[in-house]
Amino acid sequence: MTTSPVGLHRVLAPAGSLPQAAERLDASAAIGPDEVRLRVERLNLDAASFRQLATKHDGDGAAVRREVLEIVAARGKMQNPVTGSGGMLVGIVDEVGPESSLGLQPGDRVATLVSLSLTPLLITDGLARWDGRSEQVPAEGTAILFGRSIAARIPDDLPGELAMAVMDVCGAPALTARVVSSYPPGARVAVIGGAGKSGSMSLAAARRAGARTVGIVPVEAEAALLREVGLADEVALADARDPVAVATAVERALDAPADVTVVCVDVPGCEHGAVLSTAEGGTVIFFSMATSFSAAALGAEGLAADVTMLIGNGYVPGHAELALDLLRTEPGVRSLFERRLTDSTG
């Protein structure tokens, strides 16, 4: 087998596309010389994907499970056909090709930091241990890492589920920290969806980078949670889909529009509120997979808003280490993540 470091050799259709854009991957378990095979333990579905499935099936867990199985069987990967998104997985390294440069050893427990939407996946247990009602999916099967994939060893000092939840969103705090550091100290940062996983991490990273922060949340219960864990300087209520409400809440909390606005809510229609909340010369970072490219581009133009708008890249060098460090050193982050895992939301 001749292999490509980005997995082109696993693409069955359409020809020439990369694995993420492919309709169908070859998920067979035999590996090429630079590949790694994992024995899957658990999938973590992307929040936007899980929400779409749960809504479509009106909360019927068995129907959600059936559709996930159908998607994986048809596509050779878990990529939600509506949202385009996937998630990540945890597994044990099973076999390492002689030319792999990922530095993994058989027996290592790892989380994949590339999306499920491009990871060849075979499920062998029919997801029998999953009730279809949570993003966390216990699973048996095999997954393949390419030559240029990214996987992080799960640290021994953290429960696997917790480490996985943190690494799933580790791109958000890393990119937030990088962007905030490009502004003078004391930058104003608004995180829309601040009580969620990527949102709370982004708040912690922004504050560590010297920012003054506000977390915007939709309901009082989320506000109480975020206040309790103490990750934001200010907490304010607003519906992220209501542009004027969001902008007003941000401006009141920070005494001015934000220099950096981070969008971490997985519902459509948050683009305009984010733009309207951001100062001239500011930056909006969109991490939600529900973001509409054209709504963002045309919204900023229509508001005559001179803001830089970033597509949240899930990969920033050192992202897993930064996120795990925040988890270890910020009690508020750990507390919030542990609760999120218990109640299976966010």
Place this chain on the structure above:
Amino acid sequence: MTTSPVGLHRVLAPAGSLPQAAERLDASAAIGPDEVRLRVERLNLDAASFRQLATKHDGDGAAVRREVLEIVAARGKMQNPVTGSGGMLVGIVDEVGPESSLGLQPGDRVATLVSLSLTPLLITDGLARWDGRSEQVPAEGTAILFGRSIAARIPDDLPGELAMAVMDVCGAPALTARVVSSYPPGARVAVIGGAGKSGSMSLAAARRAGARTVGIVPVEAEAALLREVGLADEVALADARDPVAVATAVERALDAPADVTVVCVDVPGCEHGAVLSTAEGGTVIFFSMATSFSAAALGAEGLAADVTMLIGNGYVPGHAELALDLLRTEPGVRSLFERRLTDSTG
């Protein structure tokens, strides 16, 4: 009438949304105190929108015209429901509200620099002078500018259609120039779709900002045109939807991946090629309304690519002036635009 500077008072549904996100606007001709009414002369449909309509109706101009009329009647604006995009228009200032701060006078000939997707529009001539086979749509009717809209006076020294075509894409060269200037002199810049309107402008702006440039085009006729007008240091052929082909072409032309890659082709599926063509630490600017947010975000993550990805904001201060200056001072830009207007493509 109480008016909002961003046009909230014109939104009929859904309540609370901004005009761009609205399903339906009130396009009635009576203006509020900070509004301006234009007498429409010509619409310029966004390239992605026009292509979608032309493809859907298999090139049947009468059917395209009928659908545009239906959209405007139903929505109170020309926003393609599939692409979400609009375009812009040229008109004569008809009435200026006493509190308008746009600096316009009745009789001024202006181009709107906010999208048609948020501009209240009434068409009164049934588009009788349009054959439905070009993005340029002669039209009669009225359009409304809000307190915080942007419109530019059409210069006397340029034909209206030419100035309009240039101003329609003026965000691209302005943002390209800004991003290229943030890299050291001699930055490598690749423009995918370099022979189109926004692409050729971006090439000219990048070179003026000190870059070494390559224009990537899909077919030899485009390559010949781009070579002839001399706007790119290198010209190379590749299908923008084929990631490996694009990346190989860019790397051969520039002897390395690009520091800045600008995507100006209005077809879906160009995200991965752009990411793969860009060096670590580089920037991709997406100007195509056909860009998929999730394909870009997950593609970069899946390739472990540390690239900054920008949503091309159509508004950058001074954008119209910069674009008109390029048109006046770069004969290659003018030559290419004049041909594009003649053959109604690109």
